[in-house]
Amino acid sequence: MTGPLLLGVRHHGPGSARAVRAALEAAAPAAVLIEGPPEGDALLPLAADEQMRPPVALLAHATDDPGRAAFWPLAEFSPEWVAIRWALANDAAVRFIDLPAAHSLALTDEPHDEPHDGPGEPGGPGPSGEGAQDTAEVRVDPIAVLAATAGYDDPERWWEDVVELRGGSGPAASSAAGVPARPVSAAPADAAVGVAGEDAGPFAPFAALEEAMTALRETYGHGGHDRDLVREAHMRLRLRAAGKEFGDSAVAVVCGAWHVPALAAKSTVTADKALLKGLPKVRTETTWVPWTHRRLARRSGYGAGIDSPGWYGHLFGAPDRPVERWMTKVARLLRDEDRMVSSAHVIEAVRLAGTLAVMRGRPLAGLTETVDAVRAVMCDGSDVPLDLVRDRLIVGDVLGEVPETAPAVPLQRDLTRQQRSLRLKPEALERELDLDLRKETDAARSRLLHRLRLLAVGWGEPATGRGSTGTFRESWRLRWEPELSVKVAEAGVWGTTVLAAATAKAEARAVSTAALAEITALAEQCLLAELPDALPVVMRALADRAALDADVGRLAQALPALARSLRYGDVRGTDTAALGEVAAGLAERICVGLPPACTGLDADGAAGMREHLDGVHTAVGLLPDTGGTGERWRSVLHKLAIRDTVPGVIRGRAARLLLDEGRLEEDEAARLMALALSPGTQPAEAAAWIEGFVGGASGGGLLLVHDERLLGLVDAWLTGVPADSFTDVLPLLRRTFSAYEPGVRRTLGELVRRGPGAAEGPARTDAAAPGFGPGLDTARADAVLPVLRLLLGIDDNDLAGVAR
Incomplete structure (x- = not known):
């Protein structure tokens, strides 16, 4: 070679990676220049560390604004990674030559969390x-x-x-x-x-x-790609400097093939420096962070991404017979998902993929042929299991690892230490975690996840658990994304440990937040995250805001979070006395201000107040009834249920809440319904009362099933609505009854079809009431006893008379 060896590649291509390795073995250059930010030069030796497992990425962020960040991802099959590893193994100098991150981050107009377009290759779809x-x-x-x-x-x-x-x-x-x-x-x-x-x-x-x-x-x-001209000018300057140091023929450059003509073109030093003159600059910090195959995929938004990282990784890692090895992987995955896939399926899929490649004139069965073969042979023509193959294998959830010696902000080091001690390994594949807060390890895991949520590091999100709904149970959905490394760096401004950072941020939010509901939610977060130093500051802010806020709606919106906080405090052993005083004060003010606040409301205001009514009712049930709070609240509900100036949806809901608690007799409930559905009431107002009383998923359907008097009142009112008003109330009624379970709707239909009163008296028969028997069928009841005995593990004598 008479000049530098320019190796133009496609980023993240296994074929390019193999070609680069062969070219470097043949040329044996003294220096290898890689497209990437020069700030990463000091981190390059870590690529040879045994703990470094790609995919990984260089992360550069502005020191004063960690949210302004960029990534340079590298996979095992990336040509740049192969070149770096070859240089380190052969004692060749290795350096990055792209535009420094100090300039590229300064040129970014706004901070962003999405990864940089990556090293070199033009990103995004282009013309053809x-x-x-x-x-x-x-x-x-x-x-x-x-x-x-x-x-x-x-x-x-x-x-x-x-x-x-x-x-x-x-x-x-x-x-x-x-x-x-x-x-x-x-x-x-x-x-x-x-x-x-x-x-x-x-x-x-x-x-x-x-x-x-x-x-x-x-x-x-x-x-x-306007910025490419500036980047290529900087690459040429670094290339000239390396040529003077090692000699032009002893230098190899690995970069996107798009840049090769620009690096080979004749250009003066003066012209290149002129392009770089006056570029903005920021202070930056750089480190290695784990990356994932999923984030290498183009569909993630990565500009230099590829469609099938998992497939490319397989091609690069398979020493021979790549199609056979791939089909074996697919078969193993499908077997793990309880699909019947045999060795014969694998053999037939390999044959079909090869046949398709020949028919299509391809040198070897590629991804298209293997997908078609898997669909036909292993998935019975269905795309449902094939979607699993695409997600788990073609794209993949491989998560890289970075050695402990890599630079990191103190907060990241503390987080890593806690992850290790609590055995919470970050994983790219989403998984569910069930915690029992009575166990110390699980309680510590819960505290860590809640603290990270307060710091906006969304590693875990609360989920609905499959087991107990008690306060000592929590369920989380965990998934580690590479961008969370940027979130951790951003949160580092609050402190050097997770506890200190969460405490500082909670205190700052308490001082700056004006909305009462946000502060009550913050108090709940502080209890869940166990931040004893932040809680007094939050409680003072909460007491101040609650004393000054006269809006009943906002008070009602804030109370449920306080009630939940008191409930969580019991199981976590937290002192919540101050919180209980504030909650009791809020409940008292709501009891005084709610009745007048519920008058003169339009439809939207009434719907919102009904939600507040449900929330306060649930919260009062959780509060300790030391000062008669529960009795005062039930008195408020009674006032709302009988006051004509209150919108129908609120009156109906108040009556229903009293009925469910046994504070309203069934005869009285029937009287209130009869009044609400009387001919003197406007149809829209009557429909709103029905929605409040039996609407939604509140069990109103079962109430109508078991109380035929109420069902008869609704039926009589509905059949008497004038034709010109029926279309006005129909949308409201559809919304009310559509939320019922299908079985409840079917039973109500059968009851209405046979007419009111048909279920009463000894004359009821199956013919008169389809789906209902005339009485208890003891023979059918006895038939369940053997199954019940097996479930409960007891003998027949203990079950004697149970069915009756």
Whole structure:
């Protein structure tokens, strides 16, 4: 070589990675330059650490604004990663040469949590064929242009044919894939990759790609990637410096193939420095963080992403017979999901994939052929199990690991230490975690997850548990995303440990938050996260806001969180005396102010107040009834139920709550319903009362099933609604009854069809009441005894008379 060795690659391509390794073995350069931020040079030796397991990413963030961050992901099959590992293993100098992160982060207008477009390759979909010509405004995808020139409508399939599925040392484009022997024109529609035979040596494939990219750059210029000109100027300066230090022929550069023509072009130092002059700059910090295959996928929004990280990882790691090994993986996954997949299925799927490849003129069965074969042979033509294969294998949930010696903010180190001590390993695959707070380890896990939620580090989200609903049980849904590393760095401004940071943030929020409901929610979070130092500050702010707030709606919105906090305090052993005083004061003020607040409301206001009514009723039931709070609340409900100026939905709901607690006799409930549904009441108001009394998922359907007097009143009112008013009340009634369970709706229909009163008296028969028997069928009741004995583990004597 007479100049630097320019190895143009496609990022995250196993074929390019193999080609780079072969080229470096043949050239044995003294220095390897990698496309990436120079701030990461000091971190490169960590790539050789035994604890470093890709996929990983370089994370750079602004020191004063950690939310302004960018990632440079690398997988095991990334050419850059292979080059770094080769250089470290062969004592060659290795450096990053892209535009420094200090500049690229400063050029970003707004902080963002999404990963950077990645090292080099133009991201996003680009034009292909004739639609791409005569415009540099469109962001060009060179792979798509070359694929269209070769007659492919799928860039990924073209890349597989000419690179990933070829033997030899690298990306040798072959005429068998439909690509012309060499670029025949510089016109956009004719730009094509040249062919280097697989026996032409390790450097010929890169020369062919350079020739194709040169034709594309001559046509498209920077292809809509304005910042590439600045990045390439910096790369040329670093390349010249390395050439002076090691000699031009002893330097190898691994970068996106799109940049190779720019690095090979003649340019002066003065011109390159002029492009870099005046760039904004920020202070940055850089480290390695774990990454996932899922975040390498294009559908995650990653600009240089690929469609099938798991498949590419398999191609890179399979030493031989990749299709056979892949089908075995698929079979193992499907068996784990209890699908019947035998060895014969694997053999037949391999044969079918090979046959499809021959029929389609492909050099080897690719992802398309294997997917088609799996669907036909192992999934019986169904896409349902195939979606599982796509998610778990084609994309994958592999999560990388970073050595403990990698730089990290103190908060991240404390979090890592707690994760290890509590045996809560971060995983890319979502999983559920059930905690028993009576156990110390589970209680500590709960505290950690709640503290992280307060810090906006969403590793875990509360979920509905399958077991007990008691306060000593919690269920979480855990999933670690790479972006959470940025969230941890952002939260580092609050403290050096998770406890200190959560405490500081809670105190700051208590001082700055004006809304009463937000402060009560914060108090609940402090109890769940066990932040004893923050709780007094939050309680003072809560007492101040509660004393000044006169809006009953906001008071009612705040009380449920306080009641839950008192409940959680019992199981967690937290002193909640001060919290109980504030909650009792809020409940007293709500009892005084709620009746007048419920008058003169429109439909929307009445619906909102009904929700507050339910929330306060539940909260009062959780509060200790030391000062007669419960009795005063039931008196308020009685006032609301009989006051004509209160909207019907609130009156109906108050009556229902009293009836459920046994504080309202059934005869009185029937009288109130009769009054609400009387001819003097407007149909819309009567329908609103019905919605409040028996609406939604509150068990109103079962109430009508078991109390035929109430059902008869509703039926008589509904059949008497005037025709011109029926269409007005119909939407409200549909909303009321549509929330019932299908079985409840069916039973109500049968009761209404047979008419009121048919169920009363000894004359009731199955014919008169379809679905209902005339009385207790003892023979059928006795038939359940054997099953019940097995379930309870007792003998027949203990069950004597139970069925009756």
